[in-house]
Amino acid sequence: MRRRYGLSRPLSFGGCKDIGEEPMIRRTLAALLSSAALLATGPAVAQETLGFGTANPEQHPLVTRILTPWVEAINAEDPSVLEIQLRNGPMIVNHTNFFDRIQDDVVQMVFGITAFDAGRFPRSLVTTLPFMVQNAEQGALAACLFYEAGGFGDETADIVPLLFVQFPQASLHFQNHPATSMEDMAGMKVMTGSPVVSGLIQAYGGTPLSINVPEMYQALQRGTAEGLVMNFTAFPGFRLNEVTTDHLIAPLGGGLGLVFMMRDRFEALPDAAQEILERHSTCETSRQTGAAIDAWEADALAFVQSDGERRFHTMTDAQVAELVERVGGPIEAAYIERTPGGAEALEIYRQSLDDASAAIAE
Template sequence: MRNKLTALCLASATALTPLGASAENLVFGTGNVVIHPINERIMTPWAEKVNAEANGAVEITVRHGQMLVNAGNFVDRVQDDVVQIAFGMLVFNPGRFPRSLVSTVPFLEGSAEANAMAFCTLYEAGAFDEELAEFQPLFFVPFPQSSAHLNESAITTMSDLEGKKIMVGSPIASDVVSAFGGTPLSIILPEQYQALQRGTADGNFMTFTAFPAFRLDEVTTDHMTVPLGGATGMVFMDRARYDALPDDARAVLEANSGCDLTREVGATVDQWEAESAAYVEASGGHTINAIDPAELEAMRNDIGESIFAAFGERAPDGVALLEQWREALDAARREIGEIE
């Protein structure tokens, strides 16, 4: 049975009683380059909090970098017990997590916090049971909507993508680029700086969060904020490995996981996105535009329907899932005051 991703507050005496034996040692592979802000803002503080509250029940050892865990192998590393906890973006493994890619659907506005709440709502309703059955999510890491960025070319409308080579991170984003006459490229984030610098690519769809750490502000000049789809990451364990933990160790992890934590992470990511966009704007030589609301509405009515239909075909029972996602996202946005 799926364990619900809820922030269960188990009895403190059970969670925090010292073990007579040595602590359960868990290696946490973040898969992030050491300088990535996500380590400082989310991953390391979480591990330190668990260790501080464990009272000897468990010890998490954080390993950054991409030698141990990376975007292509994070699932295998956990299942092979090379690491016991890992972070990975579900979009980097679309064949394994097709339904989870509902958070990448574009033209649906919402903050990372709202996306966090919506994703957890669907998770707890069992929407992702089949593809997450082997895993124990500890918390999800939502990212806000991507924007469009070009180097040495103005962008004030999506038609400015025509003839451009645009780096994207999901099949849905690829469909959007193609719909506007561009050529989608699949180039991983650490290699995007070089691709833009050399002219291999003309731009990308990306959140502003990536810009400071990967210096993308040095190789882009023009930006347009438009909801081009979010993405969701996951900090997780192999379910069998998790279930085999001593009660004390499992209790402290359960007390530091769940949907409340996921929502907090979403709010942290929103702050990070705002600070990163301000950083780009302040660095000089950049123009940041917002898509015209009328164009956005037209996109929803025109190519949006074909994009939504394409997701419905890719994901099992995708049409119904997309409707669930829209409803959950709207409910989350109303709860936090983004819409009435």
């Protein structure tokens, strides 16, 4: 009986036993082995492919400068184990539905700004308090340390944060209205995405409007709003420079973005895929991301400054001191009052900021 894989005697092809049997067999085997080698060296297919909803257009600086380099570094690790595919644009994920989209497994990874879902992330709003964060590098590292110290409490019970994306302190901007001091907000309708900053606007006689960043341009264009509190990173991507003319550079609160997965989805990944993500989700990674955002903020400010005739003022040290004295205490008290475990969160965050500053200074 002929063995299945080892040939005990020459094959017979159509009864033509004597016509070059052995050379033909060798050529056939060589062709099969060559095909197998080609298949083995072809493009690797990822064991796990994760869709990443960024909530921003492909050309937005957050995508091009921050998220894409992070994803590319992960994808370069081992394509046979893990691949992340960016899903840009607001059609799949936007700034208000990001948690629902990942919870429903429309995407498996998402970017979202916690202040835009404040009811789900109330403790995280400590990162939006005015006067506290010096820059995005310090703030991103502090947010990661805050997480490691349990500062988020139960808010992260069902998710795994992978990257902390801290935005710098916001400034005050108006369209054809002076922006030289906080008193210029009196009687004005001013947009913000942060509940904390809403209280600050009210303290100076303004009317806060809760409008998400993608809708701010039209609100200013139509006169629904007259100003906004926002950092400069938002200006190029959302063309806010086209609908503002006056700017007061001031420490009016930051904002925290998270890149995260649902915890059960993360834990279902193979160990090798989890390890790749963990290597790119350290506090040092977040710190580097914060430094990149500081560079983005500087570039965005230069872009706005070069864009036509406009007026800039920078809040003086005396004005900042007056601002802190007037609203600092009440803003912190309001945060503590409306936030479960707010006093503890604020204490942990202050320590995280100090630890971040010390680590960066080393």
